[in-house]
Amino acid sequence: MKKKVLVTYNMFREGYAELMSKYDVTIPEGDVETFSYEEVLEMIPDFDALLSMFNFPVDRRLIDTASSRLKIVSNYAVGYDNIDIPYCTEKGIQVTNTPDPVTEPTADQAFGLLLAVSRRISEVDRRMRIPGAVKVALLENLGHSLYGKTIGILGMGRIGQALARRALASGMRVVYHNRHRLSPDVEQKYEARFLPLGELLAIADVVSVNAPLTADTYHLIGEEELKKMKPDSILINTARGPLVDEKALVKALQSKQIWAAGLDVFEFGDFPLPELLSMDNVVLNPHTGTQTYEVRNEMAAYAARNIINFFEGKGPVAKVNMK
Ligand code: GLV
Secondary structure, eight states: OOOEEEEOBOOOSGGGHHHHHHSEEEOOOTTOOBOOHHHHHHHGGGOSEEEEETTSOBOHHHHHHSOTTOOEEEEESSOOTTBOHHHHHHTTOEEEOOHHHHHHHHHHHHHHHHHHHHTTHHHHHHHHTSTTOOOOSTTSSOOOOOTTOEEEEEOOSHHHHHHHHHHHHTTOEEEEEOSSOOOHHHHHHTTEEEOOHHHHHHHOSEEEEOOOOOTTTTTSBOHHHHHHSOTTOEEEEOSOGGGBOHHHHHHHHHTTSSSEEEESOBTTBSSOOHHHHTOTTEEEOSSOTTOSHHHHHHHHHHHHHHHHHHHTTSOOSSBSSOO
């Protein structure tokens, strides 16, 4: 009998072609964007694999509702803070993620936000459309140059390193903070200097958050950390909203403790706190870090490959637990 795979989100089928040819795949169809949590709860006992989106909660209740048939949860994301990993491990469920396709586009997004914020690209574009809203003069609409400035990367994993490459190419200096210091050859590759968090915040012109969300990284940037940043500095977050204390960020921007921010993720769901909406020195994107035609299919194929390899006994491409 064919294995049964439940995909929570309606996606282009191209990336899932091989998965669909090999298994009995249930995926939302037509206008249905996603199965709800309640719908998945009802269906899950009949499935051998779950392919979940990064914001779909794979929690204790869902795992307890699944039968012993459920052997793999393949997350369509590099982040897996939506999944109760220890409980999956306890139940012998393999969890996988999609690091490779996500790395470069997320670094593009971080650097794109940085350019938009530092050169005020979105703000000036907005005002150009309103007659009389832009004054064209040499000392108007001034931004900050990136060349020669220092970027502090918090979380120097794959995405952090891909961002370091972009920053280096733009003539920036790279400092970083990470759970573990990188090996000397990797540090050399990015000309990157390891610093304790407080020291990094005190010297960086740009702070980019690229760490996973865990109990340890929750509010990695809070009131105290924002106070340590320079008044002309820029904060970029393309990782997960709760890494930054968003209420503290609002205060820091209002009181000009920092200069500007570029945010692709928010602490309290899909949208920012309303105070941020009226700030011209903030660029806001709805978590579009991996939102390209190419990457959507690449992530689907990668998440599918994890399941196919697992069922074919080859081992998933990217294991999160049970390594
Ligand atoms: C996106 O947020 C991801 O974790 O891949």
